[in-house]
Amino acid sequence: MNNDCYHIPVMLDECLEGLDINPKGTYIDLTYGGGGHSKEIVKRLSPEGHLYGFDQDLDAMKGAMQDERFTFVRSNFRYIKNWMQYYGVEQVDGILADLGVSSHHLDEGERGFSFRYDAPLDMRMNQKGKLSAKDIIGNYTEEQLADVLYLYGELKQSRRIASAIAKARAKNEIQTTGQLAEVASPLLGYDREKKDLARVFQALRIEVNGEMKVLKQMLDQATDILAPGGRLVIMTYHSLEDRIVKNHIKGADKKDKNHTDAHAMIFGQTKTVLKAVNKSVITASAEELARNPRSRSAKLRIAEKS
Ligand SMILES: C[S@@+](CC[C@H](N)C(=O)[O-])C[C@H]1O[C@@H](n2cnc3c(N)ncnc32)[C@H](O)[C@@H]1O
Known part of the structure; x- marks a missing residue:
């Protein structure tokens, strides 16, 4: 599969900066797609570093890069914790998610994601x-x-x-x-x-694709497996998703009884374990907006585990 036109990565520099990569660290790209972000992450790793790339789509797996420092996991990212357990990884230094569909999904008419083509109504990423x-x-x-x-x-x-x-x-x-x-x-x-x-x-x-539900499940698990000082870098394309991410970082969704490991409850108060690195949401630069239409609705949030 020719991966050159699979997908142009959005806010690549901002995501890499957000991950604050330690060359010997362990990272996860939860949305491999055409590997635009993953390939750049791997370039910044030494032989001791490792990247796990998730995608539930068979096409993403077919085009996945081959590298000693990289492992592709064909799975929904809602199972991130189980998979990391399987690979014997307890904590990671950074997790990236670039949510939603890739340009490949929209361009492959028969997948049914786009009204630009007449095709069976499918729309399954998996x-x-x-x-x-x-x-x-x-x-x-x-x-x-x-x-x-x-x-x-x-x-x-x-x-x-x-x-x-x-x-x-x-x-x-x-x-x-x-x-x-x-x-x-x-x-x-x-x-x-x-x-x-x-x-x-x-x-x-x-x-x-149950996107809202799996996003919440993923955020809880991702926060749990981050090492102290580890970075969570999440890019969304829809206001509802962005609200979920923003509330997760604030711990607002964990107030009251919904206690998880990620947001410990102490005497009825939520002790948040994530700290926003950027006060306000990051959007694409004017230069990127002009070059990549997909970046128009992108919103990036970066948080660090305390
Ligand atoms: C926006 S694209 C990522 C593009 C990638 N960053 C790049 O630069 O090529 C999102 C990808 O995540 C995958 N994806 C979306 N939701 C997923 C989920 N819940 N579990 C696993 N993969 C998912 C999609 O199949 C798609 O390939």
């Missing part, structure tokens, strides 16, 4: 995953569909789109990206049609 976008469009109730579109697509017209889907599927099964676009498009503003359609597809993709 080709062995059980739930596809077609299952959601065909089987969710109208209310469930509206909730998904509203929550993960932030679409004002979520109820109307859900109702149009319900009416259309009662006549004929909606099987392809093209059929879905045909049903949703008349309800989207003329000047915003492409942007809103992208949000419809984004919402479905997030639901198919």
